[in-house]
Amino acid sequence: MNIPSSQHTLIITDNHAEGDRLKEVLRQLLPGTITIMPLSTPHYRVLREQNPDLLLVALQQENPSGLRHLHRFHTEKENSLSIAIVPEGDRELTIEAMHSGAQAHIASPLHPEEVELVVSRVMPRTHLVSKSEIPAPKLRESDGFHGIVGNTTVMRELFDLIDRIGEEGESTILLQGESGVGKELVAQALHACSPRAGHNFVPVNCAAIPDSLLESELFGYEKGAFTGATQAKKGRFQHANGGTLFLDEIGEMRPELQAKLLRVLQEKEFEPVGGMKPVQADVRVIAATNINLELAVNEGRFRTDLYYRLNVVPLEIPPLRDRVEDIPLLLDKFTRLFNRGKQSQPKRFSANALKALQEYPWPGNVRELKNIVQRLCVLHRKAVVRVQDLPPQIVSDPELLHTPEEEEEEALSAAVQDLPDMPDMEEETDFNTRVSEFEDRLILQALIATNGNKKQAAEKLNLKRTTLLEKIKKKQLDKVFNSLQKKQA
Known part of the structure; x- marks a missing residue:
């Protein structure tokens, strides 16, 4: 069933930034017009002037206007369709929203994939759209099957x-x-x-x-x-x-x-x-x-x-111990989750750290793994988590603590600390200069990781070897690399 081009979606919220984000997501899902109005909008204007096919209302504990909008909308409009936007974890307000007529709710702060999933589930119930007309939300492999991660x-x-x-x-x-x-x-x-x-x-x-x-x-x-x-x-x-x-x-x-x-x-x-x-x-x-x-x-x-x-x-x-091959996927999911809102890249785990995690029996299963990753993301400052950084009960094989791989990771981490940091974005900065510094940092990291082997460094950076050599020569990075090597010696 095709959706008429005249379909109208109305968003009622006092959070302008959140309203704009929601509007951008809905544009990818729904045809027709999308309007944003404040919570102070009189109830009669919602129906008489807007008459939306879909209403999304942001609810607040301290402001009952959102619940009133929902109740009036469902009282006066037959076959009405609405979604409540509720602060995350506010179960009481969620229940009140359902009492007021909302068919579903979305947690605030908004997550685009959640918006897509909720809208795609709610819309077929009112026969406004068929499943084939709503694009399936794009999920990374680490997002798994409805949030459940696993490929075993x-x-x-x-x-x-x-x-x-x-x-x-x-x-x-x-x-x-x-x-x-x-x-x-x-x-x-x-x-x-x-x-x-x-x-x-x-x-x-x-x-x-x-x-x-x-x-x-x-x-x-x-x-x-x-x-x-x-x-x-x-x-x-x-x-x-x-x-x-x-x-x-x-x-x-x-x-x-x-x-x-x-x-x-x-x-x-x-x-x-x-x-x-x-x-x-x-x-x-x-x-x-x-x-x-x-x-x-x-x-x-x-x-x-x-x-x-x-x-x-x-x-x-x-249990997790019966599917340890899924641990890398779970680590990817959790490190991304706990890295939200940060400018740095999600943490990586060294080969030996991953081996130790896969050898551990996990009595607390996925919940225990998630808690450990969260602790590491909060307390561990370096980009790479080594086996030495894991809780003592995780490491069953002491030999994993002193292997060439771990020593290489440690040397790389120490060397990278001597390279320029990202700028403070509160201050003025020259874009081209910072891009050049970041490029220097990447090249030096690759050289350190490959012990100066330029062919392997080029492969790590996905560059042609000749291109890498030109950049090293132009920027005189050989001298910087040699200086770092001497400092480590």
Whole structure:
């Protein structure tokens, strides 16, 4: 179905820079006009003067205008389509946005790939555009499959299963795997691949919510259900209606609540705490655990009937030690992630550092690796992470600490510190001079790395050997290189 050229997208935000960035991304996705207006715009102007087909509203805790825009838009316009822009991590505001009618939300600060994914998921639901008319977001290899990184056989098989299971959209799924393997990422991918992708994905960590509160969190409660319940509140099942509810650490749920969950899965309805009237639940449940549920069943800690009801489609997520070949891809993803907003290049890992990382058993799995990379990106100042820079528990082979490769990396790093630094951009600087200095730096790094072998240096720089020789002669870099060599000797 073709989109009419008269389609109008309206962005309501007080953040001009963010509005402009969002407009540029949407131009690549949607035809027609795109307008930006402030939050102070009167509600009647949005419909009478703009009458948008798609509304994107930036929400703020301190300013209720955005929520009012959403509510009025959905109250007065039939088949309205809107997306809320919510500060990252503000779950309360996200829930309020959904109550006000938003079909989806985007986290602020904006990430172009997230905008593309959300818009491409939401638009088909209103029949404004077909999938073929929205370009698929461009992902680097390190971005992986819906954010899950891996290129080993076991991971490619997992991605294929997620695709096939996700398309079905109804069956209950049980994710099993050690702590830190990325069960929530898999659950999000299953949701994104399903017909429910345009509705909410609602995660609940059953171990993080006290037993006394978990029932009301899941099913909501009626006014007067208990002391302090001054008004009714919807639970996570209702927020996930039409979408996916992810129950993490399901093995920690108390037996009484397991019985109520079993009824929801069987009857597709539940009663809020203190309520008598059943509420329909069109929700796909994805449960996850890092414990052996069969053993828990045998020990009487988990209901047998609930276990078999959850275990309709079991999915085992491999630990990191079973796919160590994926570690270079994960390092690339995490170093890029923690380098955002910095002028320097993402950190690199020496060959021996990578070998040590691949030999480590990773009891904390991908989460442990991510935490270590973040620590190195924050505390380690050099561009190259050597095996000596890794936490002591990572290095199982002491010989890796004293190899020619590590000594070469150390010498290169020391030599590079003597080269000119990048300029302070707060001060005036001559562009051509700085470009020339940067070129000198690259050439000297290549010469140091190859121990003065100009042919190999040219290959590293992807230059013709004759071109490199001309530059070295013109800039008299031979003298600088010899001086650096003497300093190291």
